[in-house]
Amino acid sequence: MSINLGLERVASILHALKAPQKSFQVFHVAGTNGKGSVCAYLSSILHRSSLTTGRFTSPHFIHPRYSISINEKPVSRLLFDDAHRMVQSISQREAIDATSFELLTATALEIFYRKGIDVAVVEVGLGGRFDATNVDYKVGGVLGSIITRIGLDHQNFLGDTIGDITHQKTGIMRRNVPVTVYGDNEDAACKVILQDAAATKCPVTIVSPSLLRREVDERGMESLYLPTKSFGDINLSASPLNGSYQHMNLACAITALDLARPSLPTVTRSSIREGITRTKWPGRLQVLNASEFSGDDTQQLVLLDGAHNVQAATCLNEYVEDLRKESGTITWVMALSGNRDCKEIMSLLLRNSDRFYPASFGAVDGMPWVRPLERNELTRAAIDLLGSEELVFLVHGAAKDIIKDACKHNSPVVVCGSLYLVSDVLADLCGEYF
Structure with missing residues (x-):
C-alpha cells in the first residue's frame, strides 16, 4: 500500500x-x-x-x-x-x-x-x-x-x-x-x-x-x-x-x-x-552514553537525531560543530530512506577527518513502501566526500552492533539520517526511554 x-x-x-x-x-x-x-x-x-x-x-x-x-x-x-x-x-x-x-x-x-x-x-x-x-x-x-x-x-x-x-x-x-x-x-x-x-x-x-x-x-x-x-x-x-x-x-x-x-x-x-x-522528545538530539551499547563503563557521547532532510541536517550540523571543537572528529552512523539524495545531506555533515559507518533499518510497521537506501550507495558517497576508503567502516549486523563498533574510535558518535534508524536503536532501549 x-x-x-x-x-x-x-x-x-x-x-x-x-x-x-x-x-x-x-x-x-x-x-x-x-x-x-x-x-x-x-x-x-x-x-x-x-x-x-x-x-x-x-x-x-x-x-x-x-x-x-x-x-x-x-x-x-x-x-x-x-x-x-x-x-x-x-x-x-x-x-x-x-x-x-x-x-x-x-x-x-x-x-x-x-x-x-x-x-x-x-x-x-x-x-x-x-x-x-x-x-x-x-x-x-x-x-x-x-x-x-x-x-x-x-x-x-x-x-x-x-x-x-x-x-x-x-x-x-x-x-x-x-x-x-x-x-x-x-x-x-x-x-x-x-x-x-x-x-x-x-x-x-x-x-x-x-x-x-x-x-x-x-x-x-x-x-x-x-x-x-x-x-x-x-x-x-x-x-x-x-x-x-x-x-x-x-x-x-x-x-x-x-x-x-x-x-x-x-x-x-x-x-x-x-x-x-518535563518535555521529552526522543530521537531529536538525544544524548546517550556508549555504555548503553558496549555493556561496559565506557564514557562516550552517542547522539541520536532523526535529521532526514537538508533543513534538519543543517540544524544538526550547527549542534555537532560544538562537539567537533572539543573532539576534532565525529564518527557518523547513518541510514537514509531510499528516496533521499544522500550526498546532498552527507555533504552538510561530514568533514575530511570524520569516520563513517553506513547503516540500514528494518521494515517499518504499516509502511511497506519505506525502504532504506542501499549501504553501498552510502559507502560510495562517503568515500567521495571523505577522500579515503580507510575512513569508511562496514559492519554487518543490527544498528546497535554498528554503534558499538563506532564507539571504539574515542570520538563522539552521531546516529542520524532517518527516524526509522533512530527507532531501531531505541527499540533496544525502549524499557528506559519510553
Whole structure:
C-alpha cells in the first residue's frame, strides 16, 4: 500500500464510528521540521495544566501505538489493538480501502473519544491540505493551527517549490481560528501563508526571533524570554531539548497557547514552566552514553537525531560543530530512506577527518513502501566526500552492533539520517526511554 492523499476515506471511517459526543478540542500542527517538537511542548504543558491530553504524532517509533499517547504515556497495546481492529473492520466492511496512515489516524481519534480527553495535539503526517489529520473535528473544534519551518521535502507529493509546499501546509487553516507561524521561514513561504490566511479569513501571528528578549545573568549565562499577553515573560532557555532551534519551536507552542487562553483557563504561567521542564522528545538530539551499547563503563557521547532532510541536517550540523571543537572528529552512523539524495545531506555533515559507518533499518510497521537506501550507495558517497576508503567502516549486523563498533574510535558518535534508524536503536532501549 502506498501514500494516497485525500480526506474522503478517513472521513467515511470517522462517520461510521459514530463517536460519542464527548467534545475535545485540537491543536493542529503542520510544517517540514519542528512540528513534532512543538507537539511535545504543547502536550506536556497541557497535561501539567490538569487537562486530559491526547497526542498523535508521526512517524512512529518501534510500533504504531507509540504515535498515540494519553497524558504523556503511549497507549496500551490492548487499547490500541482493539481500536485499530474496529477501524480496520469498518474500512473493509464499507469498502473504503483506507491507507495505513488513515487507519492509524482514525485509530488515534477513536482512542481519544474513548478516553474522554479534553485537548488533542495532532501532527500532520504529510503536507496538510489533503492529509488524513485534516478532518472536520465537529465534536470540539480547533483551538489553534501552527505552521513550523517549511523546507523542500516530499516534492513528489507536495510540489517542487517552497510556495507550492507551503500552500499544502496552509490547508490546515480554518476560518476564524488563530494561526501561529514560525517567523524565520523563507520570504516565499511567508508570502503564501499570509495570502492563504487572508483567503481563509483567519488571524495570523508570526513568531519572529526579534520578539525574543535576551538576558545575561551575573555568571554570564544567557537566557531567552518570550513576552506573552497572558503569561508574562516565559523563559525559553528552560527547555530540556537540545538545539538552539528549539527556542523558536517552544515560542510557537507558547504563542498558540497564549492565543487560545480564553478556552484554556487552567493553563497558567506555573503549568507552562513545569510543562516545559518535563518535555521529552526522543530521537531529536538525544544524548546517550556508549555504555548503553558496549555493556561496559565506557564514557562516550552517542547522539541520536532523526535529521532526514537538508533543513534538519543543517540544524544538526550547527549542534555537532560544538562537539567537533572539543573532539576534532565525529564518527557518523547513518541510514537514509531510499528516496533521499544522500550526498546532498552527507555533504552538510561530514568533514575530511570524520569516520563513517553506513547503516540500514528494518521494515517499518504499516509502511511497506519505506525502504532504506542501499549501504553501498552510502559507502560510495562517503568515500567521495571523505577522500579515503580507510575512513569508511562496514559492519554487518543490527544498528546497535554498528554503534558499538563506532564507539571504539574515542570520538563522539552521531546516529542520524532517518527516524526509522533512530527507532531501531531505541527499540533496544525502549524499557528506559519510553
